[in-house]
Amino acid sequence: MIQETINSMKGELTGLLTQKTGLTADKAGPAVDLAKDNILSGLQKEATGGNIGGLMSMLKGGNTASNPIVTNIVNQYAGSLISKLGLPEAMSKQVATFAVPFILSKFQSQTAGKSDGDIASMLGGDLGGGMGDMLKKGLGGLGGLGGMFGK
Template identity: 25%
Template structure:
């Protein structure tokens, strides 16, 4: 799953990173790897189901830039590439503002296409937070996936009426 995330970053980082004269060519791959690390770390830190709901809502509405989780991921990415690769602040912020929301939006859109992309934001969040998503269903491994499944049903998030909140419910929220 992380390989697919990195491929998506590489596809969308061509103009933002590779063709950017302010990013030395020898750092192109490492900057994109840092984007992946920042996204993975940021999504791993989503502990509250309302944060996950907010992120999915932002993706669905095409407003990822204004989401606090996306802003935090972008800020961390900006700081990391400034520190590690000597990229100036305005260039780093510009790269982050372009790349991070775009990648998260495309992840969300892939999940909305009935799984045709074989990769989705819900599955990534579930796998990163220890809740594991198996076939779109949160497994009982604890972590965020298990918490969302149990708490979400009680909060009215069980859109398909099967007693738990899983990727199927999230998909129904986006339609």
């Protein structure tokens, strides 16, 4: 689902990155691809680390700028922009702090009003390795987290 969301808005985000951050068009497309990879990697890390509650809370909405999961993804992504695209540190931070919350807010609009189980199913294919099932099990079985979500 996240991959589909990012792919559907790649043109829009590419244009916004060039307008808002000064990123050149030849770097903007690869930057969006890196954003997708880093977001998926960050979400998978949170899920496999057992932070199911934090992950679901972030995906359901709220302020992404102050969310520690988002901060970790932004930092990872900024590092990737430096190492893989050769962007200067200041520009990589600017791109990362714009792109990651932008993408996640689009995904949050798709998860609004959905149950944790539905969100886990939506993420399953993106995160691979039976991650959707793991998330669902985590909702009901990791230290009583299921009770926090009404499951």
